[in-house]
Amino acid sequence: MSYARVLCVGLVGVTGHLVEVEADLAAGLPAVMLTGLPDASLNEARDRVRAAIVNSGQDWPNRRITVNLLPADLHKHGSSFDLAIATALLTGAGDLPPGPLREVVLLGELGLDGTVRPVRGVLPMVAAAVRAGVTRVIVPVENACEATVVPGVTVRAVDTLRRLVEFVRGQELLLDPLPAATPPPPPPLDLADVAGQLMGRLGLEVAAAGGHHLALFGAPGAGKTMLAERLPSILPELDDEAALEVTALHSIAGVLPPGSHLIRRPPFQAPHHSASLASLIGGGSGLARPGAMSLAHRGVLFLDEVSEMSGRTLQALREPLETGQVVLARLHGTTEYPARVQLVVAANPCPCASPAGDQYCTCSPHVRRRYRAKLSGPLLDRIDMRITLRPMRAADLVPADDPATPSAVVATKVSQARKVAEERWAANGWRVNAEVPGPVLRKPPWQLPLKETTDLRRALDLGLLSARGFDRVLRLAWTLADLDGRSRPERADIGEAIQLRMGESHEWTE
Known part of the structure; x- marks a missing residue:
């Protein structure tokens, strides 16, 4: 039996809650069970994560997989858990060492080709992580500038699941937040x-x-x-x-x-x-x-x-x-x-x-x-x-x-x-x-x-x-x-x- 745990954040209104994403891989018929009150879009993460892992050049663990989102009595919604679920699965399967991602919050939606896509609500999520004592976050590159708004946090960005996997293995570096693009000011109303x-x-x-x-x-x-x-x-x-x-x-x-x-x-x-x-x-x-x-x-x-x-x-x-x-x-x-x-x-x-x-x-x-x-x-x-x-x-x-x-x-x-x-x-x-x-x-x-x-x-x-x-x-x-x-x-x-x-x-x- 293999077990891994990574961190994510769930939102209820404007309030963020630290969520532990647990993955347990056991012997048995291959299946993926998602528990912890997920909504429909989060239940669909099983198929997104599987395709993203395979298309990123990693092996899919053909075992009985249980993914639990703690606390189990908090309703979870959206696709921002995809990156954390994929990382927990690969860590539980032994493909990734757990050390580099210990006490790091992972946020991001996965495309079927392994790209990490932006999600809504990154700012309140990162603020919730800091309130919970977690000061390191990895977010989609499009959300990185938004995440740096929160004081007291170290932000790194990722554009693909492959980049994150190679970073954990010590073969690649994550991206730094890009400088904010300043749009031209609208015509003044006086x-x-x-x-x-x-x-x-x-x-x-x-x-x-x-x-x-x-x-x-x-x-x-x-x-x-x-x-x-x-x-x-x-x-x-x-x-x-x-x-x-x-x-x-x-x-x-x-x-x-x-x-x-x-x-x-x-x-x-x-x-x-x-x-x-x-x-x-x-x-x-x-x-x-x-x-x-x-x-x-x-x-x-x-x-x-x-x-x-x-x-x-x-x-x-x-x-x-x-x-x-x-x-x-x-x-x-x-x-x-x-x-x-x-x-x-x-x-x-x-x-x-x-x-x-x-x-x-x-x-x-x-x-x-x-x-x-x-x-x-x-x-x-x-x-x-x-x-x-x-x-x-x-x-x-x-x-x-x-x-x-x-x-x-x-x-x-x-x-x-x-x-x-x-x-x-x-x-x-x-x-x-x-x-x-x-x-x-x-x-x-x-x-x-x-x-x-x-x-x-x-x-x-x-x-x-x-x-x-x-x-x-x-x-x-x-x-x-x-x-x-x-x-x-x-x-x-x-x-x-x-x-x-x-x-x-x-x-x-x-």
């Missing part, structure tokens, strides 16, 4: 391109400084999409922790470009209004994959033409907006993905959406109400600001002597406001004002004097605001004070926050 719409620009600045959600309403061509697309240009770059989270999610989803380093710019996701529930929130058969909401983690999720979206899809946003994570329950367990996003929605006032304004609308009141009901009260209540953009005028499009403020200037102001807020809430672990729970702002030492909140309390008593809206106005007021360099909000900040919260069109308010 706030200076937006004509007029001072209220919209203010809303964008406040949203960026405090991490607030934003709703933009107005006729076609008013600049809703232009404003939303330029929100990332005034957001600060991600710190190391946030960048690792974002890059890991993109790696799991398989949308991380080859040779990429950490994603430092806040992501921007703009799914089409016909997007399905699974594509927006996450899902799929077998392992639930992250959707657009998780891919926008620490960035912006922009829903254009939100009134055209499915009501069921929109209602699914409510819990993630509150908790900052998506929980996907499936038959074999629950998968959690982070989803702390800034939501920006844009909508026309009605189906006909006359560019000249509501006075030329041809829709009946019933049609207008039904159109706007897609953005339900409970979801709209979770959006901090509602801003109505007026139709553009000729004067707005004529170049002015005093050009609009560019993104770089606004970004500097936003960064300073965020630093003030982060220092204020550092002891509690909150980064921006939008993350602060409402009860904290309503109690000492952060409670504002009664004379400063007179207008806010009156709006609540009149039913113009919900209790959630009350707290969100307080958060907006703190952000406005941070932008203006004041240590605490004043009554004028409360009034401006109420205006940003209520909007100008009461058809969209509580």
Whole structure:
């Protein structure tokens, strides 16, 4: 009886778990048994591994083979175990010495010709290996640059199973990670391109400084999409922790470009209004994959033409907006993905959406109400600001002597406001004002004097605001004070926050 053991990593959501791949070769009828809760794609590894070993010039051991994946109660999925299974089989058969691969994590999918192909989720897998105390990994050459992002790990790359076999025998060297290819930067989007719409620009600045959600309403061509697309240009770059989270999610989803380093710019996701529930929130058969909401983690999720979206899809946003994570329950367990996003929605006032304004609308009141009901009260209540953009005028499009403020200037102001807020809430672990729970702002030492909140309390008593809206106005007021360099909000900040919260069109308010 022959036995071998190598290491791999399995993923559940964004969490990696160290997996021991055991191979036992015994006398008996030739067969391969795979145990340890493998999924369908992992069960198919038996045929892939056999063909890869034979086509790499190695002998297939014609014995009764049992491959076990420990821990046996953890569901395993995907093809990233192929390289580890092949190595365990060859080591158990006596074709490879066990020493060189002791305490080394092996990741990679095998082609039938023995090539080692890239896999998804390498970054969180390598991070899990380091947390478990394993500091050496061998990955596909296309994933090597991604793996080097994790600090404290030695990464080597391999392109074929034959190269790995010869390395273990001391006849060949593994590959070093290739330098990251830096793609040309996309054309910059600048706030200076937006004509007029001072209220919209203010809303964008406040949203960026405090991490607030934003709703933009107005006729076609008013600049809703232009404003939303330029929100990332005034957001600060991600710190190391946030960048690792974002890059890991993109790696799991398989949308991380080859040779990429950490994603430092806040992501921007703009799914089409016909997007399905699974594509927006996450899902799929077998392992639930992250959707657009998780891919926008620490960035912006922009829903254009939100009134055209499915009501069921929109209602699914409510819990993630509150908790900052998506929980996907499936038959074999629950998968959690982070989803702390800034939501920006844009909508026309009605189906006909006359560019000249509501006075030329041809829709009946019933049609207008039904159109706007897609953005339900409970979801709209979770959006901090509602801003109505007026139709553009000729004067707005004529170049002015005093050009609009560019993104770089606004970004500097936003960064300073965020630093003030982060220092204020550092002891509690909150980064921006939008993350602060409402009860904290309503109690000492952060409670504002009664004379400063007179207008806010009156709006609540009149039913113009919900209790959630009350707290969100307080958060907006703190952000406005941070932008203006004041240590605490004043009554004028409360009034401006109420205006940003209520909007100008009461058809969209509580």
